[in-house]
Each structure stands twice: as structure tokens, then as C-alpha cells.
Amino acid sequence: MIADLHSLFIEPFSDFAFMQRALWGCFVLSLSATPIGVFLTLRKMSLTGDAMSHAILPGAAIGFLISGVSVIAMTIGGVIAGCIVAILAGVVARHSNAEEDSSLATFYLLSLASGVLIISLKGSNIDLLHVLFGSTLALNNEALILLTSIATVTLLTLSVLYRPLVFECVDPAFFRSISKLSAVAHYGFLLLVVLNLVAGFHALGTLMAVGLMLIPAAIARFWTVKLGRMLVIAFMTSVVSCYLGLFISFHVSYATSPAIILVMGCIYIVSLFFGQHSGLFIKKCTTNRTPNHQQTP
Amino acid sequence: MMHTTINIADLTVYYRDSLALDRVSASIQKGELLAVIGPNGAGKSTLIKSIMQQLKPSCGCVELAGVNPKSIAYLPQSHQIDRKFPISVREFVSAGAWKRTGFWRQFCCLEERDLEQALEKVNLKGFEERQINTLSGGQFQRVLFARMLMQDADILLLDEPFNAIDAQTTEELMEVINHCQQAGKTVIAVVHDLLLVQRFFPNTMLLATQLIAHGKTETVMTVENLAKAGYQYWNQAVSNNQNHENKHADVTPNVADSLNALNVYPIADAHMTRMEKVSEVSIKEVRVRTTYDS
Numbered sequence: 001m002i003a004d005l006h007s008l009f010i011e012p013f014s015d016f017a018f019m020q021r022a023l024w025g026c027f028v029l030s031l032s033a034t035p036i037g038v039f040l041t042l043r044k045m046s047l048t049g050d051a052m053s054h055a056i057l058p059g060a061a062i063g064f065l066i067s068g069v070s071v072i073a074m075t076i077g078g079v080i081a082g083c084i085v086a087i088l089a090g091v092v093a094r095h096s097n098a099e100e101d102s103s104l105a106t107f108y109l110l111s112l113a114s115g116v117l118i119i120s121l122k123g124s125n126i127d128l129l130h131v132l133f134g135s136t137l138a139l140n141n142e143a144l145i146l147l148t149s150i151a152t153v154t155l156l157t158l159s160v161l162y163r164p165l166v167f168e169c170v171d172p173a174f175f176r177s178i179s180k181l182s183a184v185a186h187y188g189f190l191l192l193v194v195l196n197l198v199a200g201f202h203a204l205g206t207l208m209a210v211g212l213m214l215i216p217a218a219i220a221r222f223w224t225v226k227l228g229r230m231l232v233i234a235f236m237t238s239v240v241s242c243y244l245g246l247f248i249s250f251h252v253s254y255a256t257s258p259a260i261i262l263v264m265g266c267i268y269i270v271s272l273f274f275g276q277h278s279g280l281f282i283k284k285c286t287t288n289r290t291p292n293h294q295q296t297p
Numbered sequence: 298m299m300h301t302t303i304n305i306a307d308l309t310v311y312y313r314d315s316l317a318l319d320r321v322s323a324s325i326q327k328g329e330l331l332a333v334i335g336p337n338g339a340g341k342s343t344l345i346k347s348i349m350q351q352l353k354p355s356c357g358c359v360e361l362a363g364v365n366p367k368s369i370a371y372l373p374q375s376h377q378i379d380r381k382f383p384i385s386v387r388e389f390v391s392a393g394a395w396k397r398t399g400f401w402r403q404f405c406c407l408e409e410r411d412l413e414q415a416l417e418k419v420n421l422k423g424f425e426e427r428q429i430n431t432l433s434g435g436q437f438q439r440v441l442f443a444r445m446l447m448q449d450a451d452i453l454l455l456d457e458p459f460n461a462i463d464a465q466t467t468e469e470l471m472e473v474i475n476h477c478q479q480a481g482k483t484v485i486a487v488v489h490d491l492l493l494v495q496r497f498f499p500n501t502m503l504l505a506t507q508l509i510a511h512g513k514t515e516t517v518m519t520v521e522n523l524a525k526a527g528y529q530y531w532n533q534a535v536s537n538n539q540n541h542e543n544k545h546a547d548v549t550p551n552v553a554d555s556l557n558a559l560n561v562y563p564i565a566d567a568h569m570t571r572m573e574k575v576s577e578v579s580i581k582e583v584r585v586r587t588t589y590d591s
Contacts, residue, residue, distance in 0.1 A: 042382060160400065163400045170382045170392075174373050227383045
């Protein structure tokens with residue numbers, strides 16, 4: 001029995017190097033992308049994150065066009081394209097009358113279209129699938145080193161920017177009055193978003209990368225009202241989902257990144273119904289209780 | 298002996314093509330308790346932001362005499378704040394100590410004590426661990442005041458601190474402001490409630506893009522000045538009143554009704570005698586207030 005469980009759950013990872021690499025890649029990605037995702041959702045910038053994740057596609061595609069499937073070229077291209085769109089989106093939001101969400105949606109459709117077009121110029125359909133859905137099971141050393149260094153940079157930067165970022169999220173007007181770091185916090189954060197999306201792009205592909213950021217954050221919101229716990233829960237959800245996703249895709253040979261995202265989706269739906277905070281079931285109970293609850297100043 | 302602490306000279310601010318402030322000049326004394334009034338879009342918040350040096354004036358300037366720009370505490374309009382953010386009262390108020398803690402220094406016992414005292418002053422003792430999204434509007438306003446107290450600044454700028462706040466909370470928070478002023482701080486508050494201004498603020502600045510009047514409250518809040526600022530209903534009220542021979546008999550119950558409906562004054566003796574003495578001006582102000590609030 002134990003041996004069965006061992007061969008079911010552990011062996012795929014102990015016997016196959018590509019599974020180990022995939023697990024490590026997902027682990028470091030969870031470490032850095034989920035805190036970014038928590039802040040994104042708290043700043044109500046989920047759609048921005050989504051748009052930016054697609055925006056890196058044309059950049060990565062140009063990198064691909066120049067030097068084939070090369071981690072470095074695609075990363076550089078992705079980061080540049082992501083930063084351009086981040087800045088453009090900010091400029092459009094500030095200086096035009098168009099609604100921010102519609103301009104973001106326009107941006108990401110344009111980038112997706114041009115990215116797919118560029119790749120189909122040179123690459124095959126396989127290449128396109130790799131770019132869109134990632135190659136979790138084919139992470140090479142270069143990619144792993146990249147993921148790990150991005151995670152390190154992200155965690156270090158976040159630990160320095162944590163306080164300014166929190167204040168900037170809660171009360172930007174006040175934070176501007178006490179500190180000149182407001183812009184630093186904002187743009188530093190956006191840069192981290194781009195970096196993590198590029199990292200996610202290598203592991204999960206451009207369509208799924210943002211899922212690893214946003215879904216664990218959305219799940220965490222159902223289970224706690226404290227920021228610290230939210231970060232921990234998001235990370236743990238992400239790691240568990242990655243493990244289960246890899247596990248399922250190994251045994252049933254499903255595509256890996258959709259499997260991971262779907263596991264997250266299942267956890268999300270469970271949380272939606274049973275989450276302690278604003279879960280559908282729990283909400284009903286508490287709203288029944290509130291009228292008796294007297295608040296004193 | 299009075300010192301000028303804020304000198305505003307010819308301040309003109311444009312937001313792209315629209316003029317927000319037009320050649321405003323004024324000097325504000327140290328230790329002054331000043332209300333800034335004016336209709337919506339009169340440039341009140343713009344003035345506040347200019348004093349904080351957050352906006353680049355198109356023309357003119359704001360000079361702070363003997364005050365570090367960092368020693369300005371700001372209380373923003375509460376609708377600008379994300380009240381759903383998962384943060385506790387303690388963490389929120391601790392933002393006020395930014396000047397001392399910066400972005401990573403720890404809170405030492407000195408700050409802890411300040412925080413405790415600030416919460417005590419606004420009657421929120423024991424709320425430290427509450428999340429801000431569980432607070433009522435009045436409680437949240439108290440939290441904002443506590444954060445402002447934490448800043449321990451020389452100049453306090455308050456942007457609509459009493460909007461949508463009940464009478465009891467307003468009274469208590471006004472007391473907090475008075476304490477600050479008595480401690481020698483300069484307090485500038487944007488206020489919409491003209492009765493409140495008349496009652497608590499010795500000095501008033503009336504804005505309507507241009508500076509209409511600035512000085513003692515009773516000299517600023519006159520029929521002519523308020524009309525000039527665009528308080529139109531007030532004009533109507535005046536002409537109606539002038540058509541009545543027996544205006545006080547007609548008007549007093551009206552005022553009392555309005556005041557009761559608005560829940561502005563707790564009905565106490567002192568206030569009753571005040572109400573009996575209500576002049577034409579106050580009546581008009583009541584009208585103004587009701588129309589602007591609704």
C-alpha cells in the first residue's frame with residue numbers, strides 16, 4: 001500500500017529529471033509570482049496584469065524570430081515589450097478620455113495578434129503551442145537559472161518595497177504627501193510584474209502565466225482578511241496546485257500548464273462556496289447574524 | 298506675536314485647460330485655525346495640494362516660512378482611500394510615523410506609545426487589531442485623525458474631514474482639532490458645512506477659483522461674499538426674506554426645522570439661545586447647506 005502510494009506520488013518526481021525541473025520551476029515561480037499577484041488583485045489591477053502578460057508575447061516572438069528558441073533572447077524581448085505596454089497603458093489611462101479597461105483590452109488583443117503573427121512567420125505550430133502554453137516539462141538549465149534569479153530579485157525588491165507598496169495601495173493621496181517614493185513604488189512594482197510574467201511565460205506560456213499570479217491571490221482572499229496570511233495562503237495554494245497539476249499531467253498525460261491552472265480553478269470554486277470570508281455559504285450565515293451585532297464607536 | 302507661516306503669492310493652477318485657482322494671494326499665520334470654503338470645483342483641494350507642494354503652479358508660488366515641507370500632515374478625503382484593503386488599524390495609523398520609520402525601520406516603544414495615545418485621543422482605544430474594512434464611516438474618520446496626530450506635524454491640512462460624519466463624531470473630532478491648534482499648530486480645513494465653520498473656525502477663506510474673501514469668519518461670511526462665490530440659493534433666500542414684513546416670525550421655525558433635520562446642533566440650552574438669535578445670514582446659510590448637501 002505504502003509502496004503503491006510512493007510509486008504514485010513520489011516516483012514520477014524522483015525518477016524523472018524533467019519532472020524535478022518542472023517542480024523546481026513551478027516552486028520558485030510560486031515563490032515570486034504569488035505575492036505579486038496578491039498586490040495586483042488588491043490594487044484592482046488584475047486586468048492590467050492580464051493585458052501585460054499578453055503584451056510580452058510580441059517581444060518574445062521577435063526574440064524568437066532573431067535567434068530561435070533561446071531563453072535569453074525571448075526574455076529580453078519580453079521584458080522590453082512588457083515595459084513598453086506598462087508605460088503606454090499608464091499614459092493612456094492618464095491622458096486620454098478612453099476607459100482604462102477598454103484600452104487595456106485593446107492593447108492585449110493587438111499584442112496577442114501581432115505575437116502570433118510574428119511566430120507563424122518563422123516557426124511551426126509546435127513553436128506556437130510552446131509559446132502560448134509553455135513548456136513546463138522541458139525547462140532547461142538556462143530557463144531554471146532565469147526563473148530562480150527572477151524569484152530572488154522579486155523577493156528582495158518586495159521586501160524593501162513592502163511598506164511603501166502597502167501605503168501606496170491603501171491611500172495613495174496620503175502616501176504622496178509623506179514621501180516621494182510613490183512613483184518608485186508604483187513603477188518598481190510594475191517592473192516586477194513584467195519580470196514575473198516573463199518568468200511565468202517560460203514555464204506556463206503566455207496565456208497561462210498570469211493565472212499562476214492571480215488565481216492563488218483570488219483564492220487567498222476567501223480565506224483570510226490579513227495581508228500576511230494572504231501571501232502565505234496564496235503561495236501554498238500555488239505550490240499544491242503545481243504539484244497536483246504536474247502529477248495529473250504525468251499520469252494522464254494532459255497538457256501541463258492547463259492542468260495546473262485547472263487544479264487552481266477547482267480550489268477557487270471550492271473557496272468560492274466555502275471560503276471563510278465572503279464565501280457564498282459563509283456570507284449567508286454572517287448576513288443573517290449582523291443585525292443583532294451592535295457596533296460601538 | 299503672529300508669524301506668517303504660509304505665504305501664498307499670486308497662485309495660479311491649471312489642470313490642462315481648466316483654471317482651478319486664479320491669482321490667489323493670502324498669508325496664513327502660525328497657529329491659525331482656518332476654514333476653506335467654497336462651492337464644488339472652487340479649487341479648495343487644489344489649494345491644499347499646492348500647499349503640500351504636490352502641484353506645480355502655472356504661476357505664483359506657495360512659500361512655507363520656517364516650516365519643513367515634511368512637517369505637514371495631510372488628511373485626505375476618505376473616498377480616495379481603499380477601505381477594503383486588508384490592513385489593521387494599527388498598521389494604518391502607523392503610516393503616520395513614516396517620517397521616523399521610513400521604509401523598514403522597526404517601531405520602537407516610543408512610536409508604540411505615540412500610536413496608543415493617538416488612538417486614545419480619538420476614542421478608539423482597543424481598536425488596534427480591527428481591520429479597517431470592519432469600521433463604520435465615523436470610526437474610519439477617527440482613524441484618519443489618529444494617523445494625522447501620529448505625524449506630529451506643524452501644519453495640519455484636512456480635506457473635507459467632516460463629510461458624512463454624524464454630529465457626535467464631528468464634535469469630538471473638532472475637539473481634537475482645537476487641541477492641536479492650542480498646541481500651536483496651524484490647522485487648515487476644507488469644510489462644506491457653513492454652520493460648522495461659523496461655530497468653530499475663527500478664520501475663513503472663501504474661494505471660487507479666485508479668492509473672494511479671507512479673514513475673520515464673521516467678516517468673510519457675508520451675504521455679498523457668499524453670493525459672489527456662487528451660492529445662488531442663498532440669494533433667493535435673501536430676496537424672499539426681504540419680501541416678508543414679519544420675517545423673524547416666519548423664518549425662525551424654518552431654521553429650527555432645518556437644523557433639526559440636519560442634526561447639526563444637539564439641542565441644548567446654549568444652542569437654543571443661539572438659534573433664537575439666528576440672523577438673516579444664518580438662515581441663508583442653512584439653505585445653502587441643504588442644497589449643497591443634497
